Amino acid sequence: MIQIYTYPTSKTWKYIINRYSKTKNVSDLTDLVLTIINNVKLYGDEALKDYTKKYDQVDIKDFLVTEKDFNQSSSKISDILKKSIEIAHKNIKCFHEKQIYLESKIEVSEGVFCWRKTVPIEKIGFYIPGGSAPLLSTVLMLGIPGKLAGCKNIILCSPPNKNGEIHPAILYAAKYVNIKNVYKIGGAQAIAAMAYGTKSIPSVYKIYGPGNSFVTTAKQILSQQGIVSIDMPAGPSEVVIMSDETANPKYVASDLLSQSEHDPESYILLFTINNKLWVKKVLIELKKQFFSLCKRKDIIKKSLKKSKIIILSSLEECLFLINKIAPEHLIINCKNSSYWADKVVNAGSVFLGNYSPVSAGDYASGTNHVLPTYGYAKYYSGISVDSFVKKITFQEISKKGLQNLSKCINILSSEEGLIAHQKSINIRLQNEF
Structure with missing residues (x-):
């Protein structure tokens, strides 16, 4: 059910890692939602x-x-x-x-x-x-x-x-x-x-x-x-897995399935440097575990059809593409996972090793599972305490402090042509209150 790409050229990378975009009927959905919003506002x-x-x-x-x-x-x-x-x-x-x-x-x-x-x-x-x-x-x-x-x-x-x-x-x-x-x-x-x-x-x-x-x-x-x-723009759930020969095929298959049951539009990629024999073991496990599931098989099947396994020549190549993707969830299941984790710059939440599945972060490890999707991890963070607060800045300046700053402020405000800014400084230094 999954698409497999073996040593794809750099020219095809962009096509392979592109997220599925459901543009059809977007305007119809927007119009319908706008109608709902306006009716709630009015009535x-x-x-x-x-x-x-x-x-x-x-x-x-x-x-x-x-x-x-x-x-x-x-x-x-x-x-x-x-x-x-x-x-x-x-x-x-x-x-x-x-x-x-x-x-x-x-x-x-x-x-x-x-x-x-x-x-x-x-x-x-x-x-x-x-x-x-x-x-x-x-x-x-x-x-x-x-x-x-x-x-x-x-x-x-x-x-x-x-x-x-x-x-x-x-x-x-x-x-x-x-x-x-x-x-x-x-x-x-x-x-x-x-x-x-x-x-x-x-x-x-x-x-x-x-x-x-x-x-x-x-x-x-x-x-x-x-x-x-x-909080943040939202899209379908995502997982990207980076693996080598130390990754257990059973665990990798279970991670692919657990993410695919969220949504038919889930974004799922497996990057690996392993040979086709290892990939075949993952596919066998996928099939076996899929048929053992009782619920959400239709959702999983649709999701997996859009999923991809990409075999590359090095983990450096894998991580280069992963940082471009900026996935919601990233599993690094390979030797020296901490070394590769230090090189991650774009991801919502990262899971290291064979025993750190996304499901742990979804429920009970302690980190937050409300995370940026659709590449927004390039400039958004997941939910934290900071998401619920705002920061107000304060300053208190003595007359001596203002004197020390006055020359700098006068030059800068003059360059910008904002003369009233200059005067608001100088009037305080020329007159006693």
Whole structure:
């Protein structure tokens, strides 16, 4: 099912590593999402109820999850799941709380003091997909750093099922991280509601979380219009694997499959310097493990058809192309993996060796799984505590400090032709207050 390229020429590299672009009907999708956004802006809760009935096949009278709903969620999930949430929470919190530090006041020159203050974003919103893959882990990945950052006004939106309920695991995880305001609303309409606010759902300043093409398009439109900020542009899930003879074919095959079950449009590449015999072992394992899976086979099959195995002559060539790709997830499964890891400059999150699968980072190793896709890792980072704060700079300057700076400022402002800037300095030095 996978395309294989053996020692391709550099002229074909660009074609081989190109991401699949689904341009067909993009304008239709944008028009539809714009209609949803505008209707929510104009009609508020009434539009939300209409769209929930249309897309989720359920009538919702009250979008806010009640305390009773939260309490019932605990009885609907297993004790084993609760324990797993507890362990994942502990590890994610441990990793993220080390990102918090207090900045010092700096005397940059005599009498000139500068510093920064870290301020939590006041109002934030999380979007958590439900359906066949309720992403309870994303509740932890967003909620933990958001709470550590000190964000006080946090809301969460997730689509209801046909009984008008949010998946109990999502509710339990939300309660575990102390997110109290959860709303039964999904799709582009949820993003519009968080951006503009309605009678039931408050507006926020920044929206975080993954979603389908409707959700992604809504986030991008509202961000481009300056209505709300978003975490990062989003695309289909991605994994790139770099391997040599030390990589276990069973593990490599399992990594390819685990990423392919996310989405039919998942971006999956395996770079290797191994011979065709090793590649054949990977393909045999892929087939064997594929038929042992019970769920999501159609998604996996479609995803694997777009996937590629690329055999190159050296790991240097592999890493050169990987840095051009800037993948969401990068597995370096080869000898001296730490050596090659030091040469990575573009990736969302990197996993080293035979025993560091992407699944560990997706759930419980501690790092965040909300990461840049589609090459955005060239200039975006994954979610961290910093994603939930802003930095305000301060300065306090004495008269002596201003005297020391005055000549420099006068020359620079004069060169730019901004004479009033000069005067704002000089007037303070010529007159006593």
